[in-house]
Amino acid sequence: MTYRIAVSSKIEDARARSILQTLQTLFPESGLKGISTATAYTVDADLSEQEVRQAAQRLANSSIETYLLEDVPVPEEYAFALEIGYLPGVTDAVGHTAQETIEDTTGKRFRDGEAVYSSLFIFLIGDVSREDAEAFSRELHNSLIERTTIYGRGTKTFSAVAPKVTLHERVTVDEIDLNVSDAELMHISKEGIGGRGPLALPLASMKAIRDHFKKLKRNPTDVELEALAQTWSEHCKHTIFADPLDEVKEGIYKRYIKGATEKIRQKAKGKRHKKDICVSVFKDNSGAIAFDDKWLVTHKVETHNAPSALDPFGGSITAIVGVNRDCLGFGLGAKPIANTYGFFVGDPSDTATLFRDAERKQSMLSSRRILEGVVHGVNAGGNQSGIPTPLGFVAVDPSYRGRPLVFGGTVGLIPRKKGERKLYEKKANAGDYIVMLGGRVGLDGIHGATFSSEALSKGSPATAVQIGDPITQKKFSDALIREARDKGLYTSITDNGAGGLSGSVGEMSRESGGCVVDLEKIPLKYPGLHPWQIWVSESQERMTLAVPKGKWMAFKKIMERHDVEATRIGEFTRSGRCIVRHNGTTVMDLSLDFLHDGRPIHVQKSEKPKGRTLRNPQGLTLKGSEIAVTILKVLSQPSIGSIFFISQQYDHEVQGTSVTKPLQGRGRVNADAVVMQPLLSSDRGIVLSHGYCPWYSPVDTYAMAAASIDTAIRNAIAAGASRDHLAILDNFCWSSSEKPERLYQLKQAAKACYDTAVAYGTPFISGKDSMFNDFRGFDDTSKPVHIAALPTLLVSAIGVVPDVTKAMTLDFKMAGDAIYVVGETNDEGDVPDVDAKKNVKIYDAVSSAIQKGLLASAIGVSHGGLVVALAKSAIAGQLGVHVDVSEIPGKAASDAAKLFSESQGRFVVSVRKEKEKEFEKILKGVKFAKIGAVTNARFRFKLSSAKIDLPLSKLTESYRSFFKQW
Helix, strand or coil, rough: CCEEEEEECCCHHHHHHHHHHHHHHHCCCCCEEEEEEEEEEEEECCHHHHHHHHHHHHHCCCCCCEEEECCCCCCCCCCCCEEEEECCCCCCHHHHHHHHHHHHHCCCCCCCCEEEEEEEEEEEECCCCCCHHHHHHHHHHHCCCEEEEEEECCCCCCCCCCCCCCCCCCCCCEEEECCCCHHHHHHHHHHHHHHHCCCCCCHHHHHHHHHHHHHHCCCCEEEHHHHHHHHCCCCHHHHHHCCEEECCCCCCCHHHHHHHHHHHHHHHCCCCCCCEEEECCCCCCCCCEECCCCCCEEEEEEECCHHHCCCCHHHHHHHHHHEEEEEEEECCCEEEEEEEEEEEECCCCCCCCCECCCCCEECHHHHHHHHHHHHHHHHHHHHHHCCCEEEEEECCCHHHCCCEEEEEEEEEEEECCCCCCEECCCCCCCCCCCEEEEECCCCCCCHHHHHHHCECCCCCHHHCCCCHHHHHHHHHHHHHHHHCCCCCCEEEECCCCCHHHHHHHHHHHHHCEEEEEEEHHECCCCCCCHHHHHCCCCCCEEEEEEEEEHHHHHHEEEEEEEEEEEEEEEEECCCCCEEEEEECCEEEEEEEEHHCCCCCCCCCCCCCCCCCCCCCCCCCCCCCCHHCCCHHHHCCCCCCCCCCHHCCCCCHHHHHHHCCCEHHHHCCCCCEEEEECCCCCCCEEEEEEEEEHHHCCCHHHHHHHHHHHHHHHHHHHHHCCCHHEEEEEEECCCCCCHHHHHHHHHHHHHHHHHHHHHHHHCCCCEEEEEEECEEEECCCCCCCCEEECCCCEEEEEEECCHHHHCCCCCCCCCCCCCCEEEECCCCCCCCCCCCCCHHHHHHHHHHHHCCCCCCEEEEECCCHHHHHHHHHHHHHHCCCEEECEEEEEEECCCCHHHHHHHCCEEEEEECCHHHHHHHHHHHCCCCCEEEEEEEEEEEEEEECCEEEEEEEHHHHHHHHHHHCCC
């Protein structure tokens, strides 16, 4: 039977008000006057009417909501009604939660094929035309994952729709003949087996697979070919970083990233005052450093760029819950204690339309829709998981219009030991059960790994998009961390990320030496999936564990108590092979050696780009009154101004560990770093920060990478960190990476990572790369368009401070405090260089001053230069400044250069009068200048060419202006 329960608000409907405001802002000429909404639950299950009524009473909050059975509450007068729901097969987290509520209420478990489907009714009130309704519909739903129905005025009965997945194809395993021409091999790679989606393998890899099976005297099955494509994909194997590049025979990852950490750790062993803080790096789902003698902190940052271009909500929620699983998959399971985010997007005010196809039927979402979606996704993933989100940023550039960069990070906490067991070590043993935990497998997430290994284009598959369900994940997270881990009920764990079970089981089988899997045992969202789909699907909220046979029942009971589905799907072996069966038939039988190490090595060659792109974004030749106008203009830029609209909707107080906040001071300015106290029994804290400068890339990627690291370290120092207990993570996002010029830029950036990290003594502990952030499509005239994202490096820093009471914020505290600039300001011209030798002394001096309690505020000088740092501290404290920058240290000649230069290694700090002398003693050997004082209301500068006098209110207004309407 199919029933509908419709729930509507008895009080003012905040959701309706929000939708109305959005539509009236976007369509000011429409006659829309009001909105009414109702949430509908379509129940497709064998229930009685009485049981459905009981369920409705539980789904509606009787204090503020009312419900109807079968009918939908209709306002007296409306023009059109929209019903928006998910397409068949798309994860419906609201529907799934409603199903669990109904099961709890009735005591009945839904059978396979039964489900609850959610949808939203939006009633449009006013003088609204059919064209208006269609435009509103396009704005409010994403046709890639959602369905919409428009009902005309006067409709009183709305038919209930259960969007079931019905697969009519006969389930088969195909043999693939690879004994074809090179052109046909590449066609199979690009279009997939029978056009089912990209394998994204180069010709050499396709030939290697063909030759391997020739030796075996058989054809590969589609399961084997899909598994090899996933395992060998650029996304999973990081081939560009791993393979030889010019003279770097071992690959740039081993030489420059891992090599930097090895050198730093080696140096640390020979120094009494500096310990090796690294505990587990480059070998697990996250990296870990020492927090104290009993605890470790972990960190991992991932990207989810390609799916976020198609479905930004699904892409970003999957990014955040996916990196949460990287935390849970570290060692035997770390507890997620913080999320971070970063969004590199196109200009939200850009109204140009792009298409994936020349026929202009597959339109891309606008930059505004993408930003709204990714913000919403991280909100849902973090807030619903009970994990605070204290730090993040938004950066805007036209190069991210076709493919945004969406970063999600998670910090974890894990004890070093439980008894004699080291919780940061894991190993699946032969004989352990292979257990899949969490959500079921569906078509969503097919070809995610291979899709992310190429440019976004017409052939990019919709099935690559997944939507996360944080509630399901929260349940098994609690079950693992609170109970199963410390009881020693499993020996290894990893997440089902890229490649799904193919990736997780394939990797874990290396620990034991082999595996056998029975696909028919795997729980499915709906029947009819082919074996290859079950094996490589990246459906979310799943982890794979190795559970000793004698501990299986105890493990299963814990999972059942937490309402988490746990299923034995096979066994780890020591056969040296990965064997997969389906209903007794072997569909995959590959040696682990070939599966993981059979990929042919590609010798890469780079070529230095011709010419040099010059950069002068602030116009450093400005004079006089132009400077005041430019200050306000720079503060209003989306990459510099406030993103309060995000910070105020992301919960940073859940778990109660927040020390310094994402919005700081009375003026609520976004922080570049935050401090947390993960254990309330200890004064020790964690510092988190980030650094990025993609706008430098067209000029010099070496300078870009060095500045990104320098900025992350500088921001961490300003918040209270010290270099002695600070580590970093690298996330490279490149484009057109097959081009020799791009490879040259990548090599230069990687070399800068080595040089800068070693100079500062800050080891890399984790990282990730995404190499093909290109959009190849068409504009609104069907003209071909190629948009390549700027070569981008996000550097995240994590450090430990001994005393959180000495954590520092950026806001000026009191009128009369002295203002200092620490470090040199130079006329950089194009992009700034990093002088790490000088900066080490500056950073250690500032760090020492903070620990001694000498500073009232501190902020690193970065994007926009000295004037932006001063303005942010003033706006945050809602206090003015009176400064003279004519004598600041450095070679900057013009007033504009002194204000806007982005020279690295600088701080703006404020100091109480009684502490000035002691502070200046600490700065011995470091260039600095006392430039003025904190005042009450105005922003006053003395320059050689003019005097700047701006009211604080104007600065505050400019800083908040860009995203004010959000």
